[in-house]
Amino acid sequence: KAGVTQTPRYLIKTRGQQVTLSCSPISGHRSVSWYQQTPGQGLQFLFEYFSETQRNKGNFPGRFSGRQFSNSRSEMNVSTLELGDSALYLCASSRDGRSYNEQFFGPGTRLTVL
């Protein structure tokens, strides 16, 4: 069974630009969550999508948005990039998003904002 895949793996952008990251969950998984990992803040929850609907949202500004498609693939978008957005962005999938379901993480996208 293929794992969670994320593209691209590495990305360099400049301040003010926007970026779109992609996540393909494990086949059969309907819930996709996104996390941001930075050295200072650790792993922080961005949002969760289930059946194309955002079901949960963390404490991030509106510049961070996402969506999920009918095949459960998900994208997240960050507009007007700031230096502080440099981070590892991880997505995780689970069967139905219930708390007792194990979440499987992808390898992440390393975003650098210059």
Place this chain on the structure above:
Amino acid sequence: DQQVKQNSPSLSVQEGRISILNCDYTNSMFDYFLWYKKYPAEGPTFLISISSIKDKNEDGRFTVFLNKSAKHLSLHIVPSQPGDSAVYFCAASAGVSGSRLTFGEGTQLTVNP
């Protein structure tokens, strides 16, 4: 407000000995706890979990203990192996929040041969 805390940024043990990683939480709504292991340039990998209705869960060399009254959990690895060297994250979720995980800061475990 750090709701999940791992107070030890690093831990070093000898191969074959026990590794004990600790985690404290403050949110009483948390009812499911997980441990993840992370190698550089990879995403976290699920290790073991425990529901709040239990106080212990074992899986091979890994055992997680939960003390609800103290809001404390620990991960025991016995015996420790050099391949266990990685960053270990404690995470918690509340049933009402679905799959949203709140992570600790992580503990770098180094197992010396």
